[in-house]
Amino acid sequence: MESNEIYDQVNTRYGSITRSSTGQYEQTVAKAFGYTEEELAGIPEGANLGLSCGNPIALARLREARLSLSDGETVVDLGSGAGFDVFTAAKRVGPTGKAIGVDMNKNMVHKANANKAYTNASNVQFIESTITSIPLPDNTVDCIISNCVINLVPAAEKQLAFNEMFRLLNPGGRVAISDILARKEFTEEMKKSIALYVGCIAGASQVSDYEALLKNAGFNDVLIVDSKNDLNVYFIAAESKTSCCEIDIVEEEAEAPSSCGSKTRENCYKPEEKGVMLRK
16 A cells, blocks of 8 residues: 555545543543543543553653753654544643644644643644654653554655654654554555554554664664453443554454454454653
8 A cells, every 4th residue: 555545545534533521431441551530530521532442641651750950841742633642741741841743634633732722731732744744843752652553654654754753862862652553464455454453453553663763763672561451341331433454454353364363452463552762
């Protein structure tokens, strides 16, 4: 698949997921990945769309400036959607810090800014941009986070995304990513399925490839951890078609002639949610 086709399909798919309220499904998904009641209560209604596959906030170890002359950290969320992790990060870094969300989808950015209008978050900003070319200066960010987004970047452009992270970070800065990685190589038929791609499956990298992308960008101290999160939470929470891994997409993969033939995701391709923590 061409990169433009993937971007168009991802834009169309996720641009339609801008619901006006946060329901039980979204709460259940977020809690399954470690978000606390306090964190969920502190974000604007509608910011949580139930699209997480992990909790990069917990990985990031964000620091708030307390009674010191140093400012709080600047954090950038790649693929920020309606602002869920941005608003959560903004509270962590405090009023002297800054939380910036980057998303290529104009509907998501509009939704995020509407959510911002209902808060007093003066340290929040949203930018409409791809994550492979971000209009921010070099060496101006302390921490970059991302939640179930890198797998949606076309394979031909994944290295560009990691290069951009490295460019933005201050010396000693760090990246904290929650993403879906593949346990084994997908079949060519699966890789060509646009439905599997927008469902966060076909674009998932293998662990060794992910690590190579990070190191090629210039990062060191790379740590990739299997969080053991059960991605069946999407199905358990509700029969919804707004999650990262959708029911209809999984069934299509399972029924493909070249797949393992299993009707269950766990027995077939076993995607892993991974936490990635590293420093520049």
